[in-house]
Amino acid sequence: MCSNSVQAMDYGKYGITVNAYAPGAVETSLLAGVDAWQSQKMGQPPGTWAKSLNDANVLGRNGQPNDVVGVVSFLVSKDASFITGQTITVDGGSVYD
Known part of the structure; x- marks a missing residue:
């Protein structure tokens, strides 16, 4: 289990989301x-x-810094309030899951 998943389980009861981004x-x-x-x-x-x-x-x-900014902005927005324990890869399609 990834670290952010464990933290998401620990902090979810407080309404805190824990996500990560992985830029290429x-x-x-x-x-x-x-x-x-x-x-x-x-x-x-x-x-x-x-x-x-x-x-x-x-x-x-x-990538350019602005390619990552959008993902980070989304993750800290209310639109992402039901997303937790996830890592979003921002690498132009270098790695797939």
């Missing part, structure tokens, strides 16, 4: 830093490693 490759300063390290390690130009991640999902692009 999102173009942020963190991804840029990992890209710089990976590209240097492989002896390739900067941006090479991050660009290779585009092929890792069915949409063919890395």
